[in-house]
Amino acid sequence: MRRERATPRPDWAQKVESHGLAFHRTAHPEHLPRPYWDESVQYVFDMDEVLALEETVEELHRMCLQVVEHVVTTGRYHVLGIPEWVAPLIEESWRRRDPHLYGRFDLRYDGTGPAKLLEYNADTPTALVESSIAQWYWLQEVYPGDDQWNSIHERLVDRWKQIAGGLPGPAHFAWTNGDETGEEVMTIAYMQETAQEAGLQGTAIAMEDIGWDSRRERFVDLDENEITTLCKLYPWEWIVAEPFSRSIPHAPTTWIEPIWKMVLSNKALLVLLWELFPGHPNLLPTFLNTPANLTSYVQKPLLGREGASMRIVLPDGAEQRTEGDYGREGFVFQEFCPLPDFDGQHPVLGAWVVHDESAGLGIRETAGLVTDDTSSFIPHRIAL
Known part of the structure; x- marks a missing residue:
């Protein structure tokens, strides 16, 4: 893993916007001199390195699923601060094997030692459009002879094909009106696009526009159509804190991501991982x-x-x-495990999982110790 400088494409902004990264201006603080999408630099990997990281990611994911089984079996929901009334819903969802779609591990990796898990974004992961689409088109245009750790799009489509057969009808794709940057709208629109490519038709809706039909005991959209499947970019901890959440047990809605992902989208997951796998080389x-x-x-x-x-x-x-x-x-x-230093910048590797398999990589870096909304997204390639 190494960081290299490059010359940005003259029309890079228009190109990434045409690929769905329309929020690269609005989701980044205006006062920063550096853009969110920064192709003036890139990270370069060797294929063997990527293959090893893929194995690490899939092992971490398997360990996380073991944590869910542990919590459901032992009833240790209190460790995660999950309300008591939600626990049976998680258990039922887990035992039904409600289908899950994707997630993103944030890893500390410097190219030498083992990758270290910082956290797992398993419910509402973002940085999807830039990881899946924008950097892939960048690679095809600038380095067509190289490769990239990126099968996110194909795997999402394939996973939707697997899920669609068990769904009763079209899906709804929801974001929140509280999103002022447009990032969530574009992310959920991309999710809807991958589902449609898989043959699953969908309708976009804001979470605030979802209603409850008390007579039918069904969630409905603005046209009173039943919401049989809801793919949401809205965290479960927000959902269960709202009044309408008490209707969830009565409605047959399929949720993507399923409610059992509350166990994985909580940083107490890191505590339980260390407890169940003490001393594991990829854990802190x-x-x-x-x-x-x-x-x-x-x-x-x-x-x-x-x-x-x-x-x-x-x-x-x-x-x-x-x-x-x-x-x-x-x-x-x-x-505390300091992020590696590459020319004064500190990258975090966002390693994607689709279903249970490693799917790709997105890298964000910042000059500070914390990767926050001031970070920039850096494309990567695998040198061939």
């Missing part, structure tokens, strides 16, 4: 609501997003904090 020691014996650590809220509400205690005792309102459910304390 992580504890719930206490640093235990850690002297240098990152304090993360169980349900935080975009690097908000974090506290970092460095080896020299210095501290850094990020702003945010998360943390009411509690925190995890993960051993």
Whole structure:
């Protein structure tokens, strides 16, 4: 793994926008001199390196599924701060094997030692359009003789084909009106496109426009059509906190992602992974609501997003904090493992999983210690 400089295409902005990355301007703070999509640099990998990372990702995913089984079997939902009334829904969903679609592991990797899991975005992962589409077209135009760790699109279509046969009809694809950047709208639109390519027809809807028909005991759209399948870019922890969530047990709606993914979209997952697989080379020691014996650590809220509400205690005792309102459910304390330094920038590898298989890579980097909404997306290639 190495970082190389390159000359951006003169019309790069128009091209990435034409490929669906229309939010690259709005989702990035305007005052930053560096764009969100930055093809003035790139990360280059060897094929053997990527194959090894793929194996690591799939092993981590299998371990995460074992954590779900552990939680369902032991009833340790309290570790994750999951409400008691939700626990039976998770158990039923898991036992039914409700179909899951995708997720993104965030990894610390420097090209030499083993990759370390930072967190798993298993419910509403973003950076999908840029990982799947924008960087693939960049590769085809700029480095047509090279390869890329990227089968995300094909795997999504194939997975939708597997899922579609068990669905009762068309699907609805939902985002929230609270999204001011357009990122969620474009991401869920891309998800709908992959489903349609697989033969599953869909309708777009805002979460705020979903209604409840008390007579039929069904969720409905604005035309009173029943929502039989809902693919949402809206986190489960928000859903179960809203009044209409109490109707979920009464409706036969298929949810994508399924509610059992609440176990994986919670940073207490990192605590349970370390408990079940202590000393695993791809894990960092992580504890719930206490640093235990850690002297240098990152304090993360169980349900935080975009690097908000974090506290970092460095080896020299210095501290850094990020702003945010998360943390009411509690925190995890993960051993501090500094991101690698490439020319003063610190990359995080976003390794994608579709169903149960490794599917691709997206890289974000920042000059700071925390990968937040000021980070830039950097394309990658595999040198052949």
